[in-house]
Amino acid sequence: MLSRSIGPFCASSATSTGDKESCALRRPGPARITRGDEVFLLEESPTTYIPIGVRHRIENPGKIAPHLIEIQSGSYLGEDDIVRLKDQYAREGTTS
Numbered sequence: 001m002l003s004r005s006i007g008p009f010c011a012s013s014a015t016s017t018g019d020k021e022s023c024a025l026r027r028p029g030p031a032r033i034t035r036g037d038e039v040f041l042l043e044e045s046p047t048t049y050i051p052i053g054v055r056h057r058i059e060n061p062g063k064i065a066p067h068l069i070e071i072q073s074g075s076y077l078g079e080d081d082i083v084r085l086k087d088q089y090a091r092e093g094t095t096s
Contacts, residue, residue, distance in 0.1 A: 002070040006031065011059035014085040020074030022050045029064035033057075042066075055085055 006012065014034070024033075024047060031042040034057040035050055041061075042048055050056045052074060060066055 002072070003067070004070070005065045005067050006058055006060040007065055008060055008063045012057055014055055014057040016053055016055045016083050016085065017074075018053060018081045018083070019076035020072045020081070021052045022070050022072045024048050024050070024058070024068050024070050027067040027069075029060065029066035030062055031066040031068065032059040032061050034059070 024031075024042070026042045026044065026046065026048075028044060030044075033040055033042050033048055034055070035048065036054050036056075040048075058066075058068065
């Protein structure tokens with residue numbers, strides 16, 4: 001289980017994973033979710049499912065930071081299967 005907040009008007013990297021799927025539960029503050037080609041707003045308290053290998057990104061479109069609790073499941077739960085497809089922070093290992 002991972003816990004994170006997304007700062008005002010910030011976003012996570014666009015990523016995909018090879019060995020795990022995840023489910024995110026959102027608390028105060030809206031979160032804009034990109035899951036594959038679908039983009040939607042996650043309101044307070046619902047969950048969303050991210051299948052294995054699907055490109056995804058979480059954004060904060062407002063001033064209130066959403067707090068996300070991510071529950072992962074799969075054959076491997078390490079962090080080294082993450083593929084960063086787009087990373088505004090210019091971290092090493094980004095594919096584009």
